[in-house]
Amino acid sequence: MELIMVFKALSNQTRINILVWLKHPHLHFPAEELQDYDPNLGVCVSDIKAKAGLSASTTSDYLSLLQKCGLLEATRVGQWTYFKRNEGAIETLNKLIKEAF
Amino acid sequence: MELIMVFKALSNQTRINILVWLKHPHLHFPAEELQDYDPNLGVCVSDIKAKAGLSASTTSDYLSLLQKCGLLEATRVGQWTYFKRNEGAIETLNKLIKEAF
């Protein structure tokens, strides 16, 4: 994990929000969208797009940026792509920050 | 402290480096420059400029950005401005990141 890539990814309020929303999806997404929510999968792009109020392309860009720097994991299931937090990477990040700074 | 401002400040390798250099100045700056180094003051702009290999204006910009977001503290002494880490703020940052993510 490259610290600078993570910081770039997090220097945008919406991307920070996405990471926070995905920590406890039930607190941030409408119940009907999480009908059959699976913690192993996460939340699909459209639900995140609706919550963020951004276009599909921007939402997709953001999610894949967060994925590229390791903070999110994606799983394709049929026509949907689900994103969830990579808790291991986030823990590593905390350690890295603690020891670097 | 605004998390997003901190992340923007840290999304630049030189600014990350400055923060690391200032953690243990003796490991990163020539001894003759730290002749009368005072932990309460830190390191002056010219020494940081020399280490970073940037122009005076850019160095000054970077340092004041790091100061504005709370990570550094500045003290003017005569014609020199010394910068040191704001350890309290950095600790707060660690906590914020830990609880936010």
Add this chain to the structure above:
DNA sequence: TCGGAATTTCGGAAAATAACGATATCTTTG
């Protein structure tokens, strides 16, 4: 007070990022 050194401020050119719509791809369903 004058010159010079350290730093800051300002304006600008180049590079990077933001965010979109259009288009392409992939998948399911009729």
Add this chain to the structure above:
DNA sequence: CAAAGATATCGTTATTTTCCGAAATTCCGA
């Protein structure tokens, strides 16, 4: 196979960031 929905990719314009040199400011010593 065709159509429709979800997502990804691409090309674009607008905004932001990077980094500099020139000019301004501050301070010290002669």
